[in-house]
Amino acid sequence: MSITTLANTMATANGSGYLQLRGVGKRFGETVVLSDLDIDIGEGEFISLIGPSGSGKTTTLRIIAGLESPTTGAVLVDGKDITALLPNERDFAMVFQHFALFPHLDVFQNVAYGLRIRGMKKAEMERQVLPMLERVGLRELATRKVGELSGGQRQRVGIARALIVKPRLLLLDEPTGSLDTKLKLAMQTELKALHKESGLTFIHVTHNQSEALALADRVYVMNDGRIEQQGSPTEVYRYPATRFVADFVGRNNLIDGTLEHGSFRSAMGTFPAGAGAAQLPGGAGTAVIRADAIHLGAAEPGAASLPVRLDALEYAGSIVTWFLRGPAGPLTADVPADDSGRLDPQIGDAYEAWWNPDDVHYLRAETRDGLKGG
């Protein structure tokens, strides 16, 4: 009880607390899908839930929408418990992962549905729906059956259909999941603009971490029905709190070892520990080194370095990813294409990999072990 009160006070102090999930758990029969979820969202925030497939993101959204009732815990809006409210009694709208468009209605009627059931007159409906269709680029397809649309077009119908009812909270389940890269970027820009302009609260689910980092004010990382970490995109990206987050967000190299007297000892070698170690007492830990913090070629003075061999290369535009083999395991480096070209990489050749010790982030070993414990 006192913990709840404390959490409540903290939430208010945060200036957030529009929507809260308190200790929400969900079981389907014997399967535990969510356990003890605490989420706290401020009005007007753009939140991303990220996590691998099956981690419970959709289930979380469905519980917020009222389409699924939590086995334990409560959902609160403005401090009021809404767990028992029906979906239509909540002022939320949802964009579904698999579109869920009305198959018997055309594009216009799909978008107009929320207005129609509110008893809106036809003329007024047209006045609102047509600009919305314009906005999502579907004006020409207004009379098309939804079965005759491409995946991307369906997704846009789904978004328009949810936005038109002017909900207080928009739940987006992988809204760019079925779009190609170009459309995806366009849709991301559009979502960001919509969020800014509408002032609505967005909760957005994705398993694409770069999308979450690009869009969200705050990110919740989920794994196995739990929240692993929450924070701003930069925080989550730079300072992953658990081994899972370090592995899932960004491209990180994880090296297990021991911290002592300002150096980090591991099977890969012994390196200067850097500023990141200051937060940790000595003992077992994991060094997290972002792939783009690892450089190749002549090491700067004071850098941590180790000999590696090049296993494979992957070209992705301005970045070349080097898959390396160190003394005791693999290492991945994202190298700017220009630098990579200068090094003239040959598979199997030996190189020296190095990093600035201050770029290393350390995880306590307890976090690592405590992960799946329970």
Added chain:
Amino acid sequence: MAVTDTAQTLSPRHPVTLTPTSLDRRLRARRARNAWLLLAPALLVVLVAAAAPLAMVLWVSFWRVDGLVLARTIDTEAWASVLSDPTFRRLAWSTVQTVVIVLALVGVLGLAAGYFLARFVTNRKVQALLLMLAILPFWTSYLIRIITWQPLFGNSGVINFLLAKAGLPQMELFLFNQRAMVFAMTSLYVVFVIGPVFWALSRIDPEVIAASRSLGASAWTTFRTVELPLARGGLVVGLFFASIFLFGDYATGRLIGGGTNPMLSDAISQYAGSGQWPVAAALAVVLFGIAIVVLALFMRVYDLRTEL
């Protein structure tokens, strides 16, 4: 003109025998041939078992009965009596009435039961079991049904007993009258609607219903604006088949209705039974006509071809 020119100048240099259009034509020809091959057996059955007897019936309606002998002539005597006798008109009217009443009941009850099965029974096995139960009336004979209904609906049956207990006025006999017939027909044919409606409702993506709810629709609004339109095909298919059976069902009316509200089909069987073949045939043609009109009305309400 210009197009033809290009084609002519191009053809020697590009000796293409199969342009896309000719491939298209070949594919279409093959499809047409396959379609006829697939259709032929069924068509043959329809011709032999339906079209020929129908033509026969039409012909018989122009025969004449001389005493006990059937004369194969072209005579309008049977038609004259069928069209002039008000009894037959009343018969036709009461048939249509009965069919409409039963269809209305079967539609509403079938929709409710189908909805219950699809939405409230989550166990697949229980669903199948309940559907089987709905078919059960087909497996019991009329005699058994009457015998089992007697203690329930008879004058001194359970219903009247309970009414008396509750101090309510007793009901008159619930057997051998029109009410009993409508009741029996409903219980018999409701399964034609339950099945397709259940199937149509089960096919609806639960996410679509969730979408409707999250957009602010209540459960009832969702039923009205999403589920009913999507299940309408099943409903119409069910009513369609029920009506086909209803028009031909004379046994229920005779055995359970006690002949109080004879159907056209009942009259047909009686005339045929007494050797009045031309009148029976003429009535059959009339019944066929009515059935066609009703089915055409269904088609107007909902294009069955989109569903079948």
